[in-house]
Amino acid sequence: MSQQVVPIALRDLQRPVAGELERVVDELRRVIAADFPIIADVNEHLVRMKGKLFRPTLLLLSSQAAGAQDARAVTLAAVVELIHLATLVHDDSVDHSVLRRGMPTLNALFSHQVAVIMGDYLYSRAIIELVRLDDREPLRVFARVTNEMTIGEMRQLEAHDKLAYSEEQYDQLIRAKTASLLSGACEVGALQGPAAYREALARFGMQLGMAFQIADDLLDYTEAEAVTGKPSGLDLREHKVTLPLIAALGAMPPADRRLVSELMAAPEPADALVAQVVRCVAVAGGLDYARRRALELAQQAEAELDILPPSPAREALRDSIAYAVERRS
Amino acid sequence: MSQQVVPIALRDLQRPVAGELERVVDELRRVIAADFPIIADVNEHLVRMKGKLFRPTLLLLSSQAAGAQDARAVTLAAVVELIHLATLVHDDSVDHSVLRRGMPTLNALFSHQVAVIMGDYLYSRAIIELVRLDDREPLRVFARVTNEMTIGEMRQLEAHDKLAYSEEQYDQLIRAKTASLLSGACEVGALQGPAAYREALARFGMQLGMAFQIADDLLDYTEAEAVTGKPSGLDLREHKVTLPLIAALGAMPPADRRLVSELMAAPEPADALVAQVVRCVAVAGGLDYARRRALELAQQAEAELDILPPSPAREALRDSIAYAVERRS
Numbered sequence: 001m002s003q004q005v006v007p008i009a010l011r012d013l014q015r016p017v018a019g020e021l022e023r024v025v026d027e028l029r030r031v032i033a034a035d036f037p038i039i040a041d042v043n044e045h046l047v048r049m050k051g052k053l054f055r056p057t058l059l060l061l062s063s064q065a066a067g068a069q070d071a072r073a074v075t076l077a078a079v080v081e082l083i084h085l086a087t088l089v090h091d092d093s094v095d096h097s098v099l100r101r102g103m104p105t106l107n108a109l110f111s112h113q114v115a116v117i118m119g120d121y122l123y124s125r126a127i128i129e130l131v132r133l134d135d136r137e138p139l140r141v142f143a144r145v146t147n148e149m150t151i152g153e154m155r156q157l158e159a160h161d162k163l164a165y166s167e168e169q170y171d172q173l174i175r176a177k178t179a180s181l182l183s184g185a186c187e188v189g190a191l192q193g194p195a196a197y198r199e200a201l202a203r204f205g206m207q208l209g210m211a212f213q214i215a216d217d218l219l220d221y222t223e224a225e226a227v228t229g230k231p232s233g234l235d236l237r238e239h240k241v242t243l244p245l246i247a248a249l250g251a252m253p254p255a256d257r258r259l260v261s262e263l264m265a266a267p268e269p270a271d272a273l274v275a276q277v278v279r280c281v282a283v284a285g286g287l288d289y290a291r292r293r294a295l296e297l298a299q300q301a302e303a304e305l306d307i308l309p310p311s312p313a314r315e316a317l318r319d320s321i322a323y324a325v326e327r328r329s
Numbered sequence: 330m331s332q333q334v335v336p337i338a339l340r341d342l343q344r345p346v347a348g349e350l351e352r353v354v355d356e357l358r359r360v361i362a363a364d365f366p367i368i369a370d371v372n373e374h375l376v377r378m379k380g381k382l383f384r385p386t387l388l389l390l391s392s393q394a395a396g397a398q399d400a401r402a403v404t405l406a407a408v409v410e411l412i413h414l415a416t417l418v419h420d421d422s423v424d425h426s427v428l429r430r431g432m433p434t435l436n437a438l439f440s441h442q443v444a445v446i447m448g449d450y451l452y453s454r455a456i457i458e459l460v461r462l463d464d465r466e467p468l469r470v471f472a473r474v475t476n477e478m479t480i481g482e483m484r485q486l487e488a489h490d491k492l493a494y495s496e497e498q499y500d501q502l503i504r505a506k507t508a509s510l511l512s513g514a515c516e517v518g519a520l521q522g523p524a525a526y527r528e529a530l531a532r533f534g535m536q537l538g539m540a541f542q543i544a545d546d547l548l549d550y551t552e553a554e555a556v557t558g559k560p561s562g563l564d565l566r567e568h569k570v571t572l573p574l575i576a577a578l579g580a581m582p583p584a585d586r587r588l589v590s591e592l593m594a595a596p597e598p599a600d601a602l603v604a605q606v607v608r609c610v611a612v613a614g615g616l617d618y619a620r621r622r623a624l625e626l627a628q629q630a631e632a633e634l635d636i637l638p639p640s641p642a643r644e645a646l647r648d649s650i651a652y653a654v655e656r657r658s
Contacts, residue, residue, distance in 0.1 A: 036480055038487050090449060094442040113423040116445055117482045120419060123449070124476035127456060131469050139468070140460050147453040151365055153446045158367050 008323040010052050013316040017060035020074050024056045027078035031129050032122060042106060042118050046085055049103040055080045058182060058208075058320065059189035062201045064313035065305075066193030072133055073189065079126050080185045083142060086122035087149055087181075089115050094153065095238075138188045145184035152176025156240070162264045163249060163257070165241040171210070178216075179209025200304045204317070207301035212324040214294040217242035219327075221278055221287055233274040239264055243293060245277075248286030256280040298325050337652040339381050342645040346389035349403050353385045356407035360458050361451060371435060371447050375414055378432040384409045387511060387537075387649065388518035391530045393642035394634075395522030401462055402518065408455050409514045412471060415451035416478055416510075418444050423482065424567075467517045474513035481505025485569070491593040492578060492586070494570040500539070507545075508538025529633045533646070536630035541653040543623040546571035550607055550616055562603040568593055572622060574606075577615025585609040627654050 014021055025047070032043045056077035063073045070076070091097070092105040093115035099105065107115040123146070130139045155173045186205030190198040220235045221244050235242055249257065256277075263269045263277050281287065298321045308314045343350055354376070361372045385406035392402045399405070420426070421434040422444035428434065436444040452475070459468045484502045515534030519527040549564045550573050564571055578586065585606075592598045592606050610616065627650045637643045 034480070036483060038483055039480065090445055094445050111486075113486055114483070116419055116423050116448075117479050117486070119445075120448070120452070121476065121479040121483070123452070124472055124479060127468070127472040128476060131465060131472050134465060136460060136463060139456070143453055143456040143460050147450065147457060150446050150450040150453060151363070151368065154365060154367055154443070154450070157440075157442055157446070 008319050008326065010054070010057070010323060013061070013319040013323060014053075014057050016064060016312040016316050017057060020060050020077065021053055021056060023074045024053060024060075024077045024081065025050065027074050028081055031075075031078055031082060032125055034121075038110075038114070039118070039121060042110060042114065045103075045106070045109065046089075046122075049101050050081070050085075051101055053077075053081060054320075055084050055181060055185045058205065058317070059185040061313045061317050061320070062186040062189030062205075063193075065308050065311055065317055066190035066197040066201060067309070068190055068192040070189070070192040072135075072138075075129065075133065076138055076188050079129055079138070079142070080181070080188065082122055082126045082129075083146060084181060086119045086126065087146075089122065090119040091153070093119070135191075137191050141184050141188050141191075145180045148176045148180040152178075152180070162239060162241050163261060165246060167243065167246050170241070170243055170246055174210050174213040175206065178213040179206045182206070182209035182212065197308060200307045204301050204304035207297045207304065208321055208324055211294045211297040211301065211321065214243055214290055214297070215325050215327060218244060218287060218290050218294070221281060233278050236263060236274050236277055237269055243290040244281050244286035246286075247289035247293075248281040248284035251284040251286075252280060256284065294325050298322075337648050337655065339383070339386070339652060342390070342648040342652060343382075343386050345393060345641040345645050346386060349389050349406065350382055350385060352403045353382060353389075353406045353410065354379065356403050357410055360404075360407055360411060361454055363450075367439075367443070368447070368450060371439060371443065374432075374435070374438065375418075375451075378430050379410070379414075380430055382406075382410060383649075384413050384510060384514045387534065387646070388514040390642045390646050390649070391515040391518030391534075392522075394637050394640055394646055395519035395526040395530060396638070397519050397521040399518070399521040401464075401467075404458065404462065405467055405517055408458055408467070408471070409510070409517065411451055411455045411458075412475060413510060415448045415455065416475075418451065419448040420482070422448070423486075464520075466520050470513050470517050470520075474509045477505045477509040481507075481509070491568060491570050492590060494575060496572065496575050499570070499572055499575055503539050503542040504535065507542040508535045511535070511538035511541065526637060529636045533630050533633035536626045536633065537650055537653055540623045540626040540630065540650065543572055543619055543626070544654050544656065547573060547616060547619050547623070550610060562607050565592060565603050565606055566598055572619040573610050573615035575615075576618035576622075577610040577613035580613040580615075581609060585613065623654050627651075 028050070029047060032046070034040055034043065059077045059080050060073055063070050088100060089106050092100055093107045093112055096107065097105050098108040105115070106118055126142070130142065152173055155169070155176060183202050183205035187198055187202035190201045217235065220233065220242065223232060245260070249260065252260070259273065259277055259280060263273050266273065301321050302318060305314055305317055357379070358376060361375070363369055363372065388406045388409050389402055392399050417429060418435050421429055422436045422441055425436065426434050427437040434444070435447055455471070459471065481502055484498070484505060512531050512534035516527055516531035519530045546564065549562065549571065552561060565574070574589070578589065581589070588602065588606055588609060592602050595602065630650050631647060634643055634646055
C-alpha cells in the first residue's frame with residue numbers, strides 16, 4: 001500500500017483565480033451560444049456536464065504567476081475549455097462511449113451524427129473567438145496543439161502489435177493526446193509575460209500533462225467503478241496498452257504474458273481474464289513503475305516553476321502537480 | 330425536355346488560372362503532409378480522390394478578376410479545398426456513405442474512427458496554414474464559413490416534419506451547407522482587391538452556391554446512377570427533402586401526397602415507391618420550379634459580376650454559373 005497523503009482539493013488550488021473561473025463559465029456560454037434549437041439543447045447539456053475546469057485553471061494560474069496582466073485571460077480560459085470539450089465530444093464518438101463525467105455522452109443522448117457535427121461546431125466557435133482577439137499567438141499555439149491531439153488520437157488507433165508497444169511510443173501518445181493541451185493552456189496564459197516564463201510554463205504543462213495521463217492510466221488498474229465512474233480495467237477490455245502493462249510485460253513470467261496475449265486476442269475479454277491480467281501487472285511491478293515515472297515527471301514539472309517569482313499562483317501551480325498525480329477520479 | 334445546351338467544360342473555365350491550379354495540388358500535399366504512416370496513407374487516398382477543384386478555381390478566378398495581385402492565392406486556394414475535404418470526410422462519416430467521387434470513402438476504406446479524426450486533422454492543418462499567413466481576414470472568413478457549415482449540417486439532421494419543410498428553411502440550409510464556402514472562396518480570393526469587388530464577389534459566390542446546390546438536388550431526380558455515381562432518388566430514400574419535392578407538394582393531389590408520406594414513414598422505402606414519388610414530383614411541376622429558381626439565382630449571380638472590369642477571369646466566372654447549373658454529375 002502506498003502511504004496515505006492528504007489529497008489536494010481542486011478548489012484549493014483554484015483559490016487564487018476563483019473569481020475569474022466563475023466568469024469563465026459565462027464566457028463559455030457566450031462563445032458557444034446559438035439560436036438554433038438543437039445546438040442550444042446540446043450546449044445546455046455540455047455546460048451542465050462541464051468538468052473541473054482544470055485547463056482554464058492552469059491557464060489563469062499561469063497568467064497570474066507569470067505576471068502577464070492579460071485582460072483576455074478569461075476568454076482564453078473559456079477557449080481552452082471549449083477546445084477540450086470539442087475533443088471530448090469527438091473522442092466519445094470515436095470510442096462509442098456512453099458515459100462521460102457520470103452523464104450520458106452526446107453520441108448516446110443525441111446521436112453519433114450530432115456528436116461529430118457538434119465537435120466541429122465547438123471547435124470552429126473557438127477559432128472565431130480567437131480570431132476576434134486579433135493576436136496571432138494564441139491561435140498559433142492552439143492550432144498546433146489541436147493538430148497534435150488528432151495525431152495522438154491516430155496513434156492510439158494504430159497501436160496494432162499490442163505486446164510490442166514501447167514506452168517511447170506511449171510517451172509520444174500521451175504527449176500528443178493529453179499533455180499538449182495542458183502545455184498550451186500554460187503557455188497561452190503566460191503569453192504576455194517574459195519569454196523565459198512562457199517557455200518554462202510550456203514545459204511545466206507538458207510534464208504535468210504526462211504525469212496527469214499516467215495517473216489516469218494507473219486509475220484504470222487501481223480504482224473501482226464507483227470512484228472513477230468508469231468500469232475498472234476498461235482500457236484492457238478495449239485493448240488499450242498503457243504504461244503499467246508496458247512496464248510489467250518485460251518482467252512477466254511466460255504464463256502471464258500468454259494471458260495478456262489471450263486478452264488482446266479476445267474481441268470481448270471476460271471479466272475474470274481482465275481481473276487476472278490486472279493482478280499480473282501489479283505483481284510484475286507495472287503499477288510501481290508507472291507511479292515512479294509519474295513522480296519523476298512531477299519533480300521535473302516542479303523544477304520548472306523555480307524561475308517564477310514567489311506568488312500564491314505559483315504555489316497553486318505546485319499544488320496542481322500533486323492534484324494531477326494523486327487524484328482518485 | 331429541356332432544350333439542349335452546349336455544356337461548359339470545367340477545363341474551359343479553369344483556363345485563366347490553369348498554371349496556378351497545378352500548383353494548388355502540390356500546395357495541398359505540402360499542407361497536409363504528415364510523417365505518421367496512417368495519416369500519410371489517408372492523405373494519399375484523399376489527393377487521389379481530389380475533385381474538380383471547383384472552389385480553388387473560384388478563388389483564383391475571383392482574385393484575378395478583382396485585380397487582387399495576391400501572392401498567397403495558391404495557398405489560399407489549397408486551404409479552401411482542404412476545408413472542403415475536411416467537411417466531406419465528416420459528412421460521409423455522419424451519413425455512413427461508402428462512395429464519394431466514385432471512390433471508397435475514408436469511413437468505408439479505413440474506419441469511422443479514422444474518418445472523424447482525419448476530418449479534425451485536415452481542418453486543424455488548414456488553420457495552421459492560415460495562421461502562418463499572418464493575416465486575420467482569410468481566417469475570419471473561413472472560420473465563420475466553417476461554423477455556418479456545421480449549423481447547415483445540423484439543420485439537415487433536424488428536418489423532422491418532412492412534409493412541412495418550407496422553401497425558406499431549404500434556402501437557409503443550402504446557404505449554410507454549400508453556398509457559404511463558395512462565397513467564402515470568392516471573397517477570400519478578392520481580399521486584396523477593392524472593397525466593392527470583394528463584396529460583389531461574396532454575393533456572387535452565395536448565389537452561385539445556392540444555384541449549384543439546387544442543380545445538385547435536381548440531379549437526384551433526373552439522372553441515372555451511371556452518370557452521377559450515386560443511385561437515383563437517393564435523397565428521397567434517405568428522407569432528404571429538397572426543392573423539387575417542396576415545390577411539388579403544394580400542387581400534388583391528395584393521393585400523391587399520401588405516397589410521399591408513405592415514403593417518409595418507411596425506414597427503407599422500396600425502389601418502386603421511390604420511382605413513383607420521383608414521377609409525382611415531376612408531374613406536379615417540382616422539377617420545373619427548381620429549374621426556374623436555379624436560373625433566377627444564376628441571373629442574380631451574373632449581375633453581380635457587372636461591377637468588375639472586363640477580363641478573361643470575369644468571363645470564366647460567368648461561365649462557372651452555366652457550369653454550376655447545367656452540370657450532369
